Amino acid sequence: MDLATEDSLSQTIDRAVKRYSSLFKLPSYARVVVLLALICIGGGLISTAALFPSLDGLLSGLLLGSSLFLLNLVSSYVISTLVLRGDTIYDLRRTVALSLFCWMMWLAFIIIGVVVATPFGLSWWVRLCLLGFSAVVILRLIVFDSTSRKSYGRRLIASVLQPFACAVPFLVFWTAIAYPLTLYMLLYFVFSLGISIAASHFFLSTLNRVGQQTLGVPSISLLKAFLLNWIMDLNAPLEELLEKLGEEQDIGVSLMKFGSSKPKAAMVIPSVHPGPFKNIGSSVLPSMLKSALERKLNCVVCVPHGLFGHELDLASQAQNQKLIDRIVESADFEAAETKATSFVTLSNGTATACCQIFGKFVFISFTLAPKTTEDLPQDLGL
Incomplete structure (x- = not known):
């Protein structure tokens, strides 16, 4: 190995060591809240300013975005203090951060909907908003089922509370602009929830099957134990699994x-x-x-x-x-x-x-x- 290669390896390892503590690190609570406010209010303004270019449209967008921001905060507070109370991972900061990431995904669907709706009609914006709702529900189901050790019922409530709460301002806004809310739209929420639960269950079952076949331990169990150690320094859950995977031998x-x-x-x-x-x-x-x-x-x-x-x-x-x-x-x-x-x-x-x-x-x-x-x-x- 020449000297240049050795220096490059050492520099690479040194950079990795410096970033070791940054793994799974989230911004501060204040920064997460500010980002959430910017994205929610910005998403509301983008939607209405493009589709309803008027002063009333801007005011409606500001009201829509502010409502989404407040509902995100309130739902995150309820989840962390009531639904997942005592969970070792989901304090208020991490719960709000998850809502932020979910809303970023939802916003992507909203922006695509605005772009498509401009030439093809308002219904496409509504459809993409609803599709974003489904994507967020699936994401939250996967995240909570993969990381929380609470009961399935509590994980389910934590998964659906934020997206259903955020759907309310959209429904109110669509009603205000005289967009028809048909029975099919209400049925969409019911079927969307069922399909989301089935899809997340299938995805996680597939992952668990890989771990079970490879190591004899479900993959999600390993992930939960790893996160509890990495985030909370709890060594017992992961070591219990390692004891099952290990083998005895003499040590010199x-x-x-x-x-x-x-x-x-x-x-x-x-x-x-x-x-x-x-x-x-x-x-x-x-x-x-x-x-x-x-x-x-x-x-x-x-x-x-x-x-x-x-x-x-x-x-x-x-x-x-x-x-x-x-x-x-x-x-x-x-x-x-x-x-x-x-x-x-x-x-x-x-x-x-x-x-x-x-x-x-x-x-x-x-x-x-x-x-x-x-x-x-x-x-x-x-």
């Missing part, structure tokens, strides 16, 4: 102590990868193991990264504790070697290898510092 541990009557330093390298991410599995094992051994040995302890990849992640915090307890129990041994070679360092400008022999034991380290170092294959240790 290398432990070196330096000292005479009392240890002065220790180094421990378990055959475990510190992963997969955040506080899941063995991601926090190095710090936990370091703290436990320092309390036990009353000396400085380091836990460097071994030659292991994510295939050797522990499944849960419970597995971490089992391993730590066993290592701490085995740490009471006397140092046997009294001689050591000089510490040898060799570098080619990119990689640095270090070696020191303690009697019958050899310590070898490898690093690409200050460049980024990824997981290294176990073959390097053979």
